Amino acid sequence: QVQLVESGGGLVQAGGSLRLSCRINGPRSGDYAMAWFRQAPGDEREAVSCFSWNGAFTYLPDSAKGRFAISRDYAENTLYLQMNSLKPEDTAMYYCAARFQRCSGTRDEYNFWGQGTQVTVSS
Numbered sequence: 001q002v003q004l005v006e007s008g009g010g011l012v013q014a015g016g017s018l019r020l021s022c023r024i025n026g027p028r029s030g031d032y033a034m035a036w037f038r039q040a041p042g043d044e045r046e047a048v049s050c051f052s053w054n055g056a057f058t059y060l061p062d063s064a065k066g067r068f069a070i071s072r073d074y075a076e077n078t079l080y081l082q083m084n085s086l087k088p089e090d091t092a093m094y095y096c097a098a099r100f101q102r103c104s105g106t107r108d109e110y111n112f113w114g115q116g117t118q119v120t121v122s123s
Helices: none
Strands: 003-007 010-013 018-025 032-039 046-052 055-058 068-073 078-083 092-100 117-122
Touching: 003 092, 018 032, 018 092, 018 117, 032 078, 046 068, 046 078, 055 068
Parallel strands: 010 117
Antiparallel strands: 003 018, 018 078, 032 046, 032 092, 046 055, 068 078, 092 117
């Protein structure tokens, strides 16, 4: 069974930065694609970015792609999301998710989820 534990959220002013972390625990953890999703109040949960053996993928609009960077430390079983130049519209609960092998931008294709970490950006 795979378990995901996120950390790193918080309150930050617009223009600031945060780095989210997600540790994956379980057998064959390196075989899983790991992704970040986010969900703002009243909105659908949307894919942010994913990292697996076949590469890193970003699913957000172009306005966000240059501000967010995903990385993964396989030795530490940890996924990261570096978020820079944060905007109030980035405020959301950020979730870590995992699925076997390949990345996907579709929420329903992920089997395992973390509890989420709140990111709040003040204007």
